[in-house]
Amino acid sequence: MTRTARPERLTWLLPSHLVEAAGTETSGPRGRPRRTVRDWIVDTTIFLLAAFVGLLAAETSVKYSSEPVALTDQIVGGLACCALWLRRRWPTGLAVTLSAVSVVAPTASGAVLASLFSVAVRRPFREVAWIGALAAAASVVQVFVRPDPTINVVVAICLGIVLILLVTAWGMLVRSRRQLVEALRDRALRAEAEAELRFEQAQRLAREAIAREMHDVLAHRLTLLSVHAGALEFRPDAPPEQVARAAGVIRDSAHEALQDLREIIGVLRAPGEEAADRPQPTLATLDTLVEEVREAGMRVVLDNAVTDPGSVPASTGRTVYRIVQEALTNARKHAPGTEVTLILRGRRGEGLTVEVRNPAPTGPVPAVPGSGQGLIGLTERATLAGGRMEHGPTPEGGFALRAWLPWPA
Template structure:
């Protein structure tokens, strides 16, 4: 429907331009018949007139002749978008014989807006060629011939310059539209990357808890009904939360992002949520020793606090997967202006026990996340322990 409406509007506009051009051609024709030229005519056919009683000469034949040519020439403008160069050449050549210069200027304008600069230059040169020829062969040379030549040159130049100007505006508009689409895609890509990091941190931790509890139920055949109930509650809660997180990420990935669109972000964890995180891991039997020495934990910037939370969460996830049943020590210390330091240490397990698989992308994501907030992160084995240390900014 919208395309059909646009097509009808374009046809009506072309018809209106053709009618207006025909009227201008007739006007220019009568002006030139009275010695007022706006574009050189290299040939002027002698047209018959009709006399009444031999006294009054009525240019009926001339009117019919010029009007027919004006309508026929201007009617070609209805196809100027499809064949702009051919229509322009026909009308320019015809303008050297009859007064079709208004229609030729419209066609020349269309060439400038639709075709390359080289094609526009060739057609413009063709339109300017009659000017020096007319001036050179004008007999006798006169100020009227010079004025006609100058007027024709100004009209041709104006049509070409205006067409190039509008073409430039259109190209800049298209470029801006392409840039906007590119920026929107970049924003979406960054949001996907950030979402991937968040989902890795959250889902990996929840699935590791689920696996630990399920493994405990499998190994501990003598568990009391209360222990089984607690473990099943944690498994059910972790699975439910994991499903909600997956639904959230799928919803974001399926929804096309529009420029200047900002969807509300879900609440992000901070250091205030750290006790709940540690409690979840302690329920699996993990021994966690937290040493927190912060001047004012509530004053830690949200971005820094969220990054610290994710670092502890990923370290606990790795401990669940690669060092089960090993104690974990967490040190948090910092002051405004000096920064926030996060250290997580756990002994490495004895070999011979199958461990949960891991790709190492979690620590890579943490390194990137830490760098984005202006901090540094190191992780690796030190002797018989695994050590994670992060230095995060805490402005005064």
């Protein structure tokens, strides 16, 4: 799986509201979310743009107004631009105040547009609508209170209203995009949680399946114990040779039963299934499985170097059988028409290795829902048996599965 960057290293690229929602940003004074680097860049850019618009208005004010009025406009415009640093904390109050100030101070027009953008980004549509209407009304009144001799009255009114509408629409577009990002993030978190639940469910079902199979093995061992112990109980006068033979069988059966039981400790058996109807495959029946899939039209190349499959422990043989069975099933579903190679190696004391490979499919492969759950169960089975299993795509585009299981000497 490809390693991704740590989330805390990317928070400077996110707005503070997304960082706060993700739970990766510390709080500033009085519990407020601290500004990220991105927030500082945005706030500085908006401040400079508002100051630029204010300077344009101040230039006109100097030409066509008295010196005291022009100086007052410049001071008010500078204060209005500085007040924009409060737009994240009080967007509505700041927009209303600046709209009222802009009626008599055209240098605050840039700050008004910036505050309207903040309101459109952070507040609901109804609040944005009446604040936008207030700013439009203030823009119309400003044309008559502080007219610009270089621009026609109708043009000035239309220009002010168009700018207000454009800034408001831009802010609402940003708000919609943020809401979409938050919705996608929540959906991704839910999908991740659901995938984790499916993984846990598949793991639990795999353990229950292993417990059901081991139940049959333990039942067989305990039956042998019961039979030979009963013979010793009802034939106390049996010859020493028979007593020794029965005791040896009891000892071997108890040892094997404890070994099987150790593999499934802590795994619960699901009720409602009868074990008598389920055959117990072993490594000796692996050839039969291969012949069955060949008769179904699948090409399988078997390279089996285990000369004495009957000497392999029953639990290990069943695990190998299930691994091969699932691997052939996956190859038939995800790579139909390809040739599957099955390699089996091992000896006593060294363990048993099984490898299944198939090349990339030549044609389109339909999507199969629930894929990957069987491999989770196989990995759990191999781990409980004291072994390990690895699987994944090959560099050529195919798929390979390799498992190792212990084979006591």
